[in-house]
Amino acid sequence: MTALLELDQVTLRFGGVTAVDKVSFRVEEGEVFALVGPNGAGKSTLFNLISRFYDPAEGDIRFRGESILKRAPHEIARLGIARTFQNIELFEQATVLQNLLVGRQRHRRGNLVAEMLFTPFVRAEERRHREAVEKVIDFLDLQAHREQYIAGLPYGVRKVVELGRALAIEPTLLLLDEPASGLSVEETQDVAFWIEDIKTQMGITVLMVEHDMHLVASVSDRVLALADGKMLALGAPREVQSHPKVVEAYIGAHGRSKVMA
């Protein structure tokens, strides 16, 4: 059975630093797969590789069995891969609604001239997009913030909008880059519920980078631990958490703690 996403011996170097070193793993359709590791492990770099912002020096990345290394970054969304950004990259001078609507670019059917003339077809398309976006707003309870400009919103809400924008793409694979970073306990609970619903109700496969081990343990099916660009352990959350190499990477050989939830 072909995995939804497959990374095959992917390697990337920045000057003298090997950010990602022969990383290989498969993400099966319908699962929640987590990437964990201390800072500098190469997790966000992997996301940037999948999003085609970087080119790997070696290795291959396959989506539904086909290599995506020849694709330009903007074609990735069209394939059905959506992502959020660690440092929220929302459109600051637009409203929440407009941000979510940009997520619909993948489903754009009008052409240039028709849009400029605003033909009835374009109007019908606009209604269709708006309805799809309303579903996302309902799912994430963003009704109160619909017409508000991003620039004035608190951090927690922005994180939710970031998630919403990715969902508006109606992706098959959702890449979440630290969805719970900077959130309170309740907000993190919400994120956990949402990820559950995204997996079971929407049938979207989730690949996430996360530091919060409780969240990882509660929602993920499988976990891959990385450190210094290399793979340490791959398996169910409990296995990986207690793996000796992982413990060493987090706590350090001499008991000095780096980061641990």
Place this chain on the structure above:
Amino acid sequence: MRTVFKTSYDADINLFRHRAQAGWYALLALVAVLLPWLVNVFWLGEATNMLIWAIAGMGLMVLVGQTGQASLGHAAFLAVGCYANVLYQQKLGLPFILSFPLGGLTAALAGVLVAIPTARLHGLYLAIATLAVSILIDDLIVLSAPLTNGVRGLYAPPISIFGLTVDRYGNPYLFYWLVLAVSVLVVLLYRNILRTPLGRAFAAVRDSEVSAKAMGVNVARAKAVSFGISAGITGLAGALMGHFAGIFNNETFNLLISIQLLLMIVIGGLGSIHGAFFGAIVVAILPQAIAIARDAVTGALGASSIAIPGLETAIFGAILIVFLLFEPAGIYGRWVKIRTYFELFPFYRRDMFRRQRSYLRTERMR
């Protein structure tokens, strides 16, 4: 304070938020159409000039305000539109009804040609590249003298539409209505861009190219399209400018005009259609205001009035400086604040429009 109760998505998609707003604009349209009978010929000419600048301003606004791309060289597209329009009439014998849109398309093509090599440039570098283009087009016009008559310039023939002669001096009413019609069409076009995926893609490119790409926006293509549309609209304004002025040469579209266009939309309010119109009003009214002020001053002092060169641009510059220091959102920004004050009275808070201060982070490490 008005609450808008929406019952369908169309409420957001339509041009007007509620009936009262549509009513105000209908009134404005009525006044605009009846203007020739309300003011004398001189002021009608000024209104026509203002509308032409507003069209050019909207053209630049699509690029700068909506897509966030800098351009210090839009006079180049004014020139292309103007020369193309007249040359199509003169050399190819095309009627205005054909040469006008073709002139706009030629300018649009020029815009796309500029956008392609400069797709990777941002901010300052893009501004310089467009500046270079403006200067190069200026020189190109002079160097292609056999075609363009170089520094001696060209005469714009009177416009003839379906047998009706529309000439700025001969039929100022008709000319004004023609320009009014074009400006209304451009406004509609702009509004349509704003409420469709096209305009949203532009805004995405403006605010975050990285996430725009992640959302599936082909950034290079969006920039090229934006440049094309922007240049096309500006080209139409240039064609009208040529007919308005009667005669033009490369100096009519020099670098200072490019700069003036940019300053104009900043004064008016960046990012809004209103901004283009407000800025155009300032540009068109300023010479008259200065003349009136000068007459008043010299009349009061009894001294003879001397023409002071550069006074207009200096005052324009001073106005801009005042706005940048105290009201960066421009005239439209101040208008929105005033209107909100009255709408929300007495609950208006001064900090509602406070902008986030951003500390400088270098762009040299990306």
Place this chain on the structure above:
Amino acid sequence: MDVLQLVVSGLANGCVYGLIALGFVLIYKATEAVNFAQGDLMMLGAFVCLGLTNQQFLGLPFWLSAPLAILIMGVFGYALEVVVIRRMFGQPQVSVVILTIALGFVLRFLAGLIWGNQPVSLESPIAGKDVRFGGVVLGLDEVMVISVTVLLTLLLYLYFNRTRLGVAMQAASQNQLAAYYMGIPVKRLNSLVWALSGMVAAVAGILFASKGSIEPSVGLLGIKAFAAAVIGGFGSLPGALLGGIVIGLIEPFSARYIAAGYSQVMAYLLLFVILVFRPHGILAQIHSKKV
């Protein structure tokens, strides 16, 4: 001989562009703002010196009025930053660019108001004299321009890279907030940089005025200097000089060997080509950062 003459006068022009470009780059290096009024500051510097030197105004001796003019422009630059530019603190950089463009308009007008719009000449002791180098005759003004420019570039380069103040300025331009945390008085440094830039502009102005007559619109040379800064590499001091020399040499040679109207075209064409293929200039100052 002919070619040599072209080269020297091209170099001299290029050095004037280079000096103005130096002023740009100084401000950019320290504040990442672009001062479109730099050419007009040069023009002001020239006129201030003229106003102090020429007989019809104050008639001071040149060796007194030149340093005085430089000092005055330094103060002017400082005042400009404190009164106008500083208020733009925290606004996007493009606003400062537009502000300085408008400022240029105002300065040009004021100069015309004070000193008139007719071309005037600076009564400079280096104007019109010749220097002989083994059979070759060069203008003293041209030689002075070239030597002063090279010296100034070297001094400024050393200042930015070796002195504490210079390094502090570089730090402030790379990350203001972090610079503040390090105890760097960012605002005061910015004013100092503008003062420095004003002084460099004054030097450029005085040297330029010694080569020929001036009028308020010579400030528009700033645009060419701007192109020079970009070609050489915006953010690099030696680059500014290099770019200036490149343009200074292209102009007379394209006018001579292609056709009269092409001097400006070649300079801006080169600018466009460089922007497309190597936007950060010949001596590029961009480093890549891990995201």
